[in-house]
Amino acid sequence: MTVIAVNLGSAYAGVTISGTRVVYPAEQREVSLGMVNDGKEARLIQAWIDTGDASERAETSKAPFIITPPMSRIDPGKGQTLRIMFTGAGSVPQDRETVFWLNVLEIPPKPKAGVDAPEHYMQLAVRSRMKLLYRPKGLQGSPDQALDQTHWRVVSNGKGYDAECTNDTAFNVSFSDLSFKGVPAQPSVSKGGMCPAKGKATFPVAGMPQADGKLVVTVINDFGGFNPREVNSSR
CATH class of the missing domain: 2.60.40.10 (Immunoglobulins)
Incomplete structure (x- = not known):
């Protein structure tokens, strides 16, 4: 056996x-x-x-x-x-x-x-x-508002693009998908991740940045629900 x-x-x-x-x-x-x-x-x-x-x-x-x-x-x-x-x-x-x-x-x-x-x-x-x-008790802010306080920057990695996330909040931001606005997410490239509380992380993003510089982040909430949200990014 x-x-x-x-x-x-x-x-x-x-x-x-x-x-x-x-x-x-x-x-x-x-x-x-x-x-x-x-x-x-x-x-x-x-x-x-x-x-x-x-x-x-x-x-x-x-x-x-x-x-x-x-x-x-x-x-x-x-x-x-x-x-x-x-x-x-x-x-x-x-x-x-x-x-x-x-x-x-x-x-x-x-x-x-x-x-x-x-x-x-x-x-x-x-x-x-x-x-x-x-x-922990007494954390400032809320997990639902954490994404709005994160900062995103798009950089070239030589083969495509990465999105760098900086999270100054006390809450981890978990997501299921990450894509440029108007560009369908490709699961093999942009499937899942977490921007850590008071930390930074880098994720690959499929496609090309759009003129408005927006990303679509599908946030996973405390109950396992999925909420697509738009965020601004810099270059």
């Missing part, structure tokens, strides 16, 4: 997670995340949080969180709620959001014993990974 863990996304998973991200307000004692097994067989679930290194596992994670239960069995048609508790007061910046990652590893059952049961088989474990945003 061989077990392989892969990041395949929810389309290949039997367990559906209620959300695409987790926001953890510092004033809350804990937050919860629900899951439902939509498959026809029981699933074993392991959950942990990492600090941004995808190679971190539950036993090596340095993230200041506890998840209960860390492992559980979910029968077909049943659900499970994960409780997430922050344990690292003082270990993260208090003037901005900090990004962690929640991992959910789904392990299918072994083939049933019997005459036709295979002697050798491959067990495919599906790993889902989503952002967990730790949000």
